[in-house]
Amino acid sequence: MPNLLVTGKSGRMGHTIIEAAKLAGVPVTATHDAGEDLDAAFSKATCAIDFTVHSFTTAVVEAALKHGTSLVIGTTGHTDAERQVIYEAAKSIRIVYAANYSVGVNTLFWLTRLASRILTQDRFDIEVTEMHHKHKIDSPSGTARRLLEILNEETNTSYQDDIAHGRFGNIGPRKPREIGMHTLRGGDVVGDHTVLFAADGERVELTHKASSRMTFAAGAVRAACWLEDQPVGLYDMQDVLGLK
Structure with missing residues (x-):
């Protein structure tokens, strides 16, 4: 079972992911909001779930690479350059990157x-x-x-x-x-x-x-748990659900 870091803890999805983790019995050992120490937050977790904004993704990926932390990325709207950062990072760490976790x-x-x-x-x-x-x-x-x-x-x-x-x-x-x-x-x-x-x-x-953000949050927590047993690489929710 992963120790979770939830970014954007004060946002709508951040709140919902924390609640979904609680319902699933998965520990949230760190949270992060704008202005807080991202490096310190990553040092306390084995997997981070990020549903913030695409411009923050590069910072999240860099911190994950530094600490060897797995990532579940639900942020959308990435530029080609930001997507490339994710693809390169997946050569070193485990990442689930999906447009939707429902x-x-x-x-x-x-x-x-x-x-x-x-x-x-x-x-x-x-x-x-x-x-x-x-x-x-x-x-x-x-x-x-x-x-x-x-x-x-x-x-x-x-x-x-x-x-x-x-x-x-x-x-x-x-x-x-x-x-x-x-x-x-x-x-x-x-x-x-x-x-x-x-x-x-x-x-x-x-x-x-x-009708509820909980469907996405529960899927993201499920993805974080699934990643625990996977090798380094890039995955999406179709992999998590066995639909490929």
């Missing part, structure tokens, strides 16, 4: 991959929608971005060339290989995601709706 959302990832193989783009148009609370700062959400990555992989399309982020004006008919991405923000929505496959005469929709 069991239900990871089932949605799995179903989306299967559906895209059956509901092929020669007949079905694909659209993705996501909605989150009004305080969320990145768009599209990390979960939506992962759904798009899965769709790109299965349809041989490109995120840069084939994803349409909303539509405005006289844009003409829908392009054959286009995948639509639509972001909604408002209220206190924890997270809604839908992948829609639309053809002439029929439509298939895969939807997940989260």
